[in-house]
Amino acid sequence: MAILQWLESTEFADWVLTSIIGFPIMLSL
Structure with a gap:
């Protein structure tokens, strides 16, 4: 269970x- 949560x-x-x-990259294009 712990592994799945991680x-x-x-x-x-x-x-x-x-x-x-x-x-920001999409905004600058």
């Missing part, structure tokens, strides 16, 4: 980082 939290963290980095 994977989900890691996926969420990756998604947040992608959104924070990708959003």
Whole structure:
């Protein structure tokens, strides 16, 4: 169970980082 939660939290963290980095890039294009 702990492993699944860790994977989900890691996926969420990756998604947040992608959104924070990708959003300004899309605005500047």
